Amino acid sequence: MTVHFRQDEPDNRNLLDSFGQKIIGKPLSRPEGLAKVTGTAPYSAEYVVPGCLHGVLVTAPFTKGRISRIDKEAALAMDGVVAVIDDERMTVRPAQGTAGKAPKQDPREIAYHGQPIALVVAETFEQASHAAKRLRFDFEAQDPAELPLDPAAVDAKLKKGGTQTGDLAHAMATAAHSVDLTYTTEGHASAAMEPHAAIAKWDGQKLTVYASLQMPNYNIAELADALGLDEDAIRLVARYVGGGFGSKLGISQETLAASLAAMELQRPVRVIMTRRQVFQTIMRRSETQQRLQLAADAEGRLTGFGHEARVSNLPAEPFAEPVLQSSAFLYGGENRLLQLEVARVHRMTAGSVRAPGEAVGMPTLEAAMDCLAEKAGIDPVELRLRNIPDKHPTQDLPFTAHGLAECLTKGAEAFGWDHGPRKPRHRRESEWWIGTGMASAARVHNVAEAKASVTLNPDGTATVQSDMTDIGTGTYAILAQIAGEMLGLPGEKVLVELGDTAFPRGPGSGGSWGAASVGSAVSVACEEIRNRLAGKAGVSPKDLKLEDGRIAGSSGRPIGDLLEGQPLSVVGHYEPGAISEDFAASSFGAFFTEVRVNRHTGEARVSRMLGAFGIGRVLNAKTARSQCIGGMTWSIGAALTEALLFDPRNGHLVNCDLAEYHVPVHRDVPDLEVLMLEERDPAASAIQAKGVGELAMCGGAGAIANAIYNACGARLFDFPMTPDRVLAALPD
Structure with a gap:
C-alpha cells in the first residue's frame, strides 16, 4: 500500500524526537563503506556483463562549424571494430533561440570544442581507442566570434528574473557609506573522482543501463525521450556513484551513446569517457562578472542593495547560473536591484556545478x-x-x-x-x-516529491528501497537511521537499497534536497507501519514503544511476533505542498x-x-x-x-x-x-x-x-x- 503525505503546513510533532532507539543524529559509519574501500562496490563501469563491447567517443577538434563527412569504412576495416555510430540523436542540439524546442539544428553542426560526433565500437577497449584516434572526417570550422562575458554576446531576450524596488541610484548617492565594486569568477569543473561511464544492454524489449547518475527519477524520462522508448522499457541502475557535484544530474553523451549502440548492435556496450573528455564535454560552471552596489546609513544599516551579474551559456541553452539566489533574501535594504544577463558563447554547456x-x-x-x-x-x-x-x-x-x-x-x-x-x-x-x-x-x-518503500520482516529486520542515489553523501546511513529509529531497530538491522529505477521514485541527489525529501518519505512509510503495529498490539500509536527489535514494556515480545509470519510493506509518498508558498x-x-x-x-x-x-x-x-x-x-x-x-x-x-x-x-x-x-x-x-x-x-x-x-x-x-x-x- 502507498501512504501519501502532502506538507501544506508546518509539522510541529517532531516525531523523530519521541522514539526510544536514539540513533538519529549519532555518528554512525556508512554501511556501504567497507564495500567501497575494499573495491567490491561496483561502480558504473565495473559491472560484469558477458559479451560486452567497448565504445570510445570521438569529439570535435574545433569550436564552431560543421562535420561534412565521416569515413566509416576505413575505421570498420580496422581490427576488432564492430561499428561506427553517428546517430543524430547522440549529437543533435536545439536550434538557436528555441530554448530546447523544435526545430532542431543540423545534427552535423558543432557548437563547442569537444562535442561528441561519433562512437567507435570494438571488441576491446584498446581496439576502439585505436580506431577512434584514427577516424577520419571532414569539417568546416568557423570563427566562434564571441568572447566570454562580452556585452555583444548578451542575449537580451534571456535576462533571468530580476528585482527592482525603490531607487538604488538615489540610495547610493545619499548614503553615509557605499561601495560600488565589480568582481569576476572563473568557470569551474565538477571534477568528480569517478569519470562518466555507462554499460547498456538491450534484450529486444527492455533496456538496462548501469550508469553514473545523480537523479535516476528524472534520467529515465530523459533517456526515454532521447531514444523514443516508454519509461517502462528502461531500467537504470546507479547503486554507487563516485561523486557528481552536478555533472551527473542529467544523462550525458556516454549513457546515450552506449544505449544507442546496444540497441543497434544487439550486444551490451560499455562506454567510458577519458578524463580529458569529461573536462571537455561535460557541463561547466559559467564564469561570471558581477557588480555589487551597497549603500548604508551611518549605523551601517543597508538602505540600498544592488547585485548584477553576467553569465554565459551555449546558444539555445535555457540554464543560467543563478548567481543572485541568496542575494534576494540574505540582507535588507529597501532600494534593491537584482539583474542577471546571459551571454551566448561557444563553450561546453554551462549547468549546475557544486552549489x-x-x-x-x-x-x-x-x-x-x-x-x-x-x-x-x-x-x-x-x-x-x-x-x-x-x-x-x-x-x-x-x-x-x-x-x-x-x-x-x-x-x-x-x-x-x-x-x-x-x-x-x-x-x-x-x-x-x-x-x-x-x-x-x-x-x-528545497524539498522535492519523493517515494520510498519500507518493509518490516518477521525476522526483525527491515528493508528500505528507493531509486534515490548516494553520491558519497551518506544516504545509505541516514535512511537506515530514520527507519531504525521509528521501527525500534538497530541500524545494522536495516538494509537500504538505492539507485535502481525498479524501486519507488526518489528525489535524486542534487540541490541539497535528497536527505530531507527521501528521508521524509521513509518517515511517512514508517509512521504507517507503526500505526498498523499499534493496532495489532491493541495500543494507540503514541503508546507503542519499540526498542532493539522488541516491544518495550512488560511483554518485551519481538516485533516480528506482531507480523504473524508475513512482511509488512508500505510505500511512503512525501510531497511538498502549499508550505513552500507560505514561507521562505x-x-x-x-x-x-x-x-x-x-x-x-x-x-x-x-x-x-x-x-x-x-x-x-x-x-x-x-x-x-x-x-x-x-x-x-x-x-x-x-x-x-x-x-x-x-x-x-x-x-x-x-x-x-x-x-x-x-x-x-x-x-x-x-x-x-x-x-x-x-x-x-x-x-x-x-x-x-x-x-x-x-x-x-x-x-x-x-x-x-x-x-x-x-x-x-x-x-x-x-x-x-x-x-x-x-x-x-x-x-x-
Whole structure:
C-alpha cells in the first residue's frame, strides 16, 4: 500500500524526537563503506556483463562549424571494430533561440570544442581507442566570434528574473557609506573522482543501463525521450556513484551513446569517457562578472542593495547560473536591484556545478560587505548582524527559521574572532603576513516529491528501497537511521537499497534536497507501519514503544511476533505542498578563516578555518560533518586555485585534466573545524532536516578573500586569487 503525505503546513510533532532507539543524529559509519574501500562496490563501469563491447567517443577538434563527412569504412576495416555510430540523436542540439524546442539544428553542426560526433565500437577497449584516434572526417570550422562575458554576446531576450524596488541610484548617492565594486569568477569543473561511464544492454524489449547518475527519477524520462522508448522499457541502475557535484544530474553523451549502440548492435556496450573528455564535454560552471552596489546609513544599516551579474551559456541553452539566489533574501535594504544577463558563447554547456548560484554569488557579496564594513568602521560580524531582515525583503514572506545570527555569534566565539579595529598587515611571522576574515553562508532550502518503500520482516529486520542515489553523501546511513529509529531497530538491522529505477521514485541527489525529501518519505512509510503495529498490539500509536527489535514494556515480545509470519510493506509518498508558498526557506551559516600570505611570492595558504552551520536536524553527525568539510574544501578551491582556462584563439579548454585543473589537495587544506547548530524547523520538511553539503561552500571563498586583505593589504576582485594576482594587488 502507498501512504501519501502532502506538507501544506508546518509539522510541529517532531516525531523523530519521541522514539526510544536514539540513533538519529549519532555518528554512525556508512554501511556501504567497507564495500567501497575494499573495491567490491561496483561502480558504473565495473559491472560484469558477458559479451560486452567497448565504445570510445570521438569529439570535435574545433569550436564552431560543421562535420561534412565521416569515413566509416576505413575505421570498420580496422581490427576488432564492430561499428561506427553517428546517430543524430547522440549529437543533435536545439536550434538557436528555441530554448530546447523544435526545430532542431543540423545534427552535423558543432557548437563547442569537444562535442561528441561519433562512437567507435570494438571488441576491446584498446581496439576502439585505436580506431577512434584514427577516424577520419571532414569539417568546416568557423570563427566562434564571441568572447566570454562580452556585452555583444548578451542575449537580451534571456535576462533571468530580476528585482527592482525603490531607487538604488538615489540610495547610493545619499548614503553615509557605499561601495560600488565589480568582481569576476572563473568557470569551474565538477571534477568528480569517478569519470562518466555507462554499460547498456538491450534484450529486444527492455533496456538496462548501469550508469553514473545523480537523479535516476528524472534520467529515465530523459533517456526515454532521447531514444523514443516508454519509461517502462528502461531500467537504470546507479547503486554507487563516485561523486557528481552536478555533472551527473542529467544523462550525458556516454549513457546515450552506449544505449544507442546496444540497441543497434544487439550486444551490451560499455562506454567510458577519458578524463580529458569529461573536462571537455561535460557541463561547466559559467564564469561570471558581477557588480555589487551597497549603500548604508551611518549605523551601517543597508538602505540600498544592488547585485548584477553576467553569465554565459551555449546558444539555445535555457540554464543560467543563478548567481543572485541568496542575494534576494540574505540582507535588507529597501532600494534593491537584482539583474542577471546571459551571454551566448561557444563553450561546453554551462549547468549546475557544486552549489549553483551561491558558490560564486555569495563570495563576491561577502567580499563587498567586508569593503563596506571597512568604510563604515564597523566590525564585519556586527555589520552582518545589523542587516539580517525580519522577513524576505521582496516577497514579504516569513522565514521558516533563521539561524544566521546564531551562526555568526557562536562561530565568532568558537574561532576567537577579534572584534577590535581591523587593519591590514597587523601581524607577520618571518616572510608570512597573517590575517583573518569571515563571511556569511546561505543556501536556499528545497524539498522535492519523493517515494520510498519500507518493509518490516518477521525476522526483525527491515528493508528500505528507493531509486534515490548516494553520491558519497551518506544516504545509505541516514535512511537506515530514520527507519531504525521509528521501527525500534538497530541500524545494522536495516538494509537500504538505492539507485535502481525498479524501486519507488526518489528525489535524486542534487540541490541539497535528497536527505530531507527521501528521508521524509521513509518517515511517512514508517509512521504507517507503526500505526498498523499499534493496532495489532491493541495500543494507540503514541503508546507503542519499540526498542532493539522488541516491544518495550512488560511483554518485551519481538516485533516480528506482531507480523504473524508475513512482511509488512508500505510505500511512503512525501510531497511538498502549499508550505513552500507560505514561507521562505534557507539554511544559514558563517565562515571564519585565518590565512597566511607570503610577502615575496604572493602565495596564500589557509591555516585555519571554522564553519558554523544551521542545518535543521542533524541526521548523522559523521556524514553531516563530512559534507561540511567537503564544502569548505571547495571554498578553498574557489578562492585560490580552481579555474577553467580556454585558449582565446580557438576556444578549446587548456587545462582538461586533474594535473592542470587545480582542485585543493591535502597540502592546501588545514584541519577544518565544524560547528553544527541544530534547529527544529517544522516547515522545512517532515523530519525537520535541511541541506548541508552545498551550504558549506556558499561564501567561504569570500572569507578567504577578506583574510587575504587583512593579512597583506591586497584587495582582490578576481577569483581565484592566485599568487600572481595577489602580487599585482599588493600595496607599495
